[in-house]
Amino acid sequence: MDATNSLEVIDALAEAESVDRLHTICAGVCQEHGFERFIYGARIPTSFVKPYFIFISGYPREWREHYTANNYMVIDPTVQYCAQNITPMAWDDDMLTGGRAEIRRFMSEARDFGINSGVSFPIHTSQGDFAMLSFASGKTGPQSRTCIQRVLPLGQLFTAYLHEAVRRVFDADVVALSKVDLTQREKECLLWATEGKTAWETSQILSIAERTVTFHLQNVQGKLGVNNRQQAVARAVSLGIIEPQFNQ
Amino acid sequence: MDATNSLEVIDALAEAESVDRLHTICAGVCQEHGFERFIYGARIPTSFVKPYFIFISGYPREWREHYTANNYMVIDPTVQYCAQNITPMAWDDDMLTGGRAEIRRFMSEARDFGINSGVSFPIHTSQGDFAMLSFASGKTGPQSRTCIQRVLPLGQLFTAYLHEAVRRVFDADVVALSKVDLTQREKECLLWATEGKTAWETSQILSIAERTVTFHLQNVQGKLGVNNRQQAVARAVSLGIIEPQFNQ
DNA sequence: GAACGTACTGTCAGATATTACAGGTACAGC
DNA sequence: GCTGTACCTGTAATATCTGACAGTACGTTC
Secondary structure: OOOOHHHHHHHHHHOOHHHHHHHHHHHHHHOOOOOOOHHOOOOEEEOOOOOOOEEEEEHHHHHHHHHHHHHHOOOOOOHHHHHHHHOOEEHHHHHHHOHHHHHHHHHHHHHOOOOOEEEEEEEOOOOEEEEEEEEEEEOOOOHHHHHHHHHHHHHHHHHHHHHHHHHHHHOOOHHHHOOOOOHHHHHHHHHHHHHHOHHHHHHHOOOHHHHHHHHHHHHHHHHHHHOHHHHHHHHHHHOOOOOOOOOO | OOOOOOHHHHHHHHHHHHHHHHHHHHHHHHHHOOEEEEEEEEEEEOOOOHHHEEEEEOOOOOHHHHHHOOOEEEEEHHHHHHHOOOEEEEEEEHHOOOOOHHHHHHHHHHOOOOOEEEEEEEEEEOOOOOOEEEEEOOOOHHHHHHHHHHHHHHHHHHHHHHHHHHHHHHHOOHHHHOOOOOOOOHHOOOOOOHHHOHHHHHHHHHHOOOOHHHHHHHHHHHHHHHOOOHHHHHHHHHHOOOOOOOOO
């Protein structure tokens, strides 16, 4: 990994064809910017109750296992922040003071694995993916803040390209679920369904029979593999199949 | 505007309290990186059929008016790309060759207003917002490519902070719609509704009466101001009120 | 103590969705 | 000419949702 120029790492991501390769590239960027650890995680909304997770971990194995076993994702303040925001979050051991007890305990345990400070970059996609990349180090105080500030501009860009690469590499896998293609009429009927229109109302809007609207929505349910209209609507919206219009 | 350091512009965005101020900051960054024009646009999904749009324009007024009058958003290749992707898009007059006729005409008309090349940064949020920032110039060839490459890292970060600032500045306005808060039970019932469960099925899962599930979902409909369950589901998902879980 | 929010439950009529059956036209590619 | 796809329509039984009626219980705030 020799990437003095920012764009070389970006190109490397664009060409990567395996998870191992992505891991190597991340490790390189991590090290070059003065961090010791990195971790990338993505949540793909195949289902709301049980989404699909992808991780590329440069964290200590023991910490990862402990983290998973305790379901720390629901506590981890960086995950909570990144799930809601689009700008990076810098964090350090100041978070040991203040905040809820479980968060203090979490941060304290991370510290035992040499993770004192870092920065996390969130990514959200129109397909409903949520991903984040964290760089971490054992540094504290001004020393850590300097590293964080330096990595900010590249980090945000890098995370976007990284997630794009992950989706490409995992193409054959679960990610393909969001590639259902609906016909024009199916999309139209679904769009009006998301607007709360009944089949009859939609039939008036599209000037077709109520039965035809039902027919199209049935086909949508089949294609999306769902049980009823509300689930079809939920999945279509979360997968970005139905987007807000650009008209007016 | 004196922002040799990247982070100064970021801080400036974080403190900005008016659209005019945001306009000034954008214009500064634009100029410093060798571009002549910029435009920021955001789509807030208040409704799927008629979402809310926000623009901060540093484009020629005549071009903007022409663009709006012809509803060019549905043609503009940068908008189409950014709506689907998370990485920046560089564009230049090469797009005059190839592609659909209406796109060639569009690019050709933009050229008449001194817009030959540029770069567009997309942003998607967990609340379903879609925003993009474009920097444009009259330059062509290698000269334009150099400017674009230089602005890439900061641009992605800047766009994220810009959109965050826009949401803050517009807080009192339409943006506040996504701040409906539902009770725990309401969220639970809604979550299972997005999974295609009927009221009876949800009642079995939560160990309550079917009638109670209906009751909660009715309250959700009231709070979200919608007519039926599928619209409630669509809005809750698109506003990020119901997110995929982190369990397991 | 009253007012309020949250959670919970019941009945019942009418509207809407789901699922089964059945059938049709138009167009593109082989 | 055959095959496949998109698009369209109808009837009918059953399941589910919607909306309006009417309540109880518990905890917090004023």
